[in-house]
Amino acid sequence: MSARRWEVAPEGGIDCRSVSAPLPSRHRARWFAAAVLVVLAVLVVGAVLYVRGALPASVPVAAGPFSSTDYARALDHVRPSGDLDFVGLGRDRAALERFVASLASVSPRLRPELFPTPEDSLAYWINAYNALVLLQLVERHPEGVSSAWFGRFYWGHAWPVGGERLTLWALEQRILGEYGDPRVHFALFRGTRGGPSLDGAPYQPEFLDAQLNDASRRFMASPRHVRLEGDTVHLARLFQTRKQDFLAALPEGRGGNVLQFVWAFLPDTCEERPGCDTRGDLDRACGPKLDTCRVTFMPEDLSRPDVADAASRR
Known part of the structure; x- marks a missing residue:
């Protein structure tokens, strides 16, 4: 910063000279604080765009048909x-890496002509989500989801998918949420033993409805997710975090009871899964309107669903 100094010139008159003067300390502090705020704002905006999957990605040439x-x-x-x-x-x-790499070149948002029906698109996104979870378990978090602090497993890494850089959070919240089908929550593998389990085959458009129903039934039939004790129903935490989605799917709408959704997918018998609870069990415990039971929510088992770990606990 410069300041003006007035002096008497040797030949007479007044000479105005510019001299350098230090910036007052309070001004320096204000400029520094403003600069810090700008940097923080840029970082926050960048982080939000990153997590929400709003940043672009290059689109490589596809190696072949998707x-x-x-x-x-x-x-x-x-x-x-x-x-x-x-x-x-x-x-x-x-093989898993090749599939994930192929997602960068094709998606329903980038090439809608390749995904003419909602089932085509939804099957793509479910498979993409589950494949990215698998790859992250293999590459970045071999010890499981619990090794990633503050849920970073779901928002800490982004992959190029059809011209966008998408985190798992963006896929689940921003893209899959647009379909409004609560059964999708039971099809998304979250890398934990306590969450939804993987099917042994990719989701396919022509069988998608049956596959989503099967995923929902598998989830309900597990005592980890639905368990009766007297007039108390213990439900997986997923039913609490996604409660509004489940209620919206009921004929009564959001004024209904989440147990009505649970009842729709409980098994009639437990021949295939001994120890499960059935629709009849829920009716007897909670009454015909399912309104006399108390509902509690169980914490999720975050351990890695490794068959070797399961065998060692037997």
Whole structure:
């Protein structure tokens, strides 16, 4: 900053000279604070855009027609229990990586002509989400979701998908949420033993409705997710965090009871899954309107669904 100094010139008159003067300390502090605020604002905006998947990504040339064949190969390592053979998955890691790489070139938002029906698009996004969870378990968090602090597993990394850089959070909240089908919540593998389990095959447009119903039934039939004790129904935490989505799907709308949604997918018998609770059990415990029971929500088991870990606990 400069200041003016008036002096008497040797030849007479007044000479105005510009001299350098230090910026007052209070002004320096204000400029510094303003600069810090600008930097923080840029970082916050960038972080929000990153997490929400609003940043662009380059679109490489596709190596060939889009296919889920490589992803199906990775799913060969899913056991009937829902646990995964991570040793075998590690051997087929290249197939999983090829499928994830193919997502960068094609998506329903980038190439809608390749996904003419809502079922085509929804199957793509569910498979993309689950494949990215699998790859992150193999590459970045081999110890499981619990090794990523503050939920960073879902928002801390973004992948190029059809010209966008998408986090798992963006896929679930911003894209899959647009379909308004609460059954999708039971199809999304979250990398935990306590969450929804993987199917042994990719989701396919022509069978999508049946596959979503099956995923919902598998979830309800597990005592980890639905368990009766007298007149208390213990539900997975998912029913609390997504309660409004489940209620919106009921004929009564949001004024209904989440147990009505649970009842719709409970099994009639437990022949295939001994120890589960049935529709009849829920009717007897809670009454015909399912309104006499107390509902509590159980914490999710965040351990990695590794078949080797399951075997060691037996």
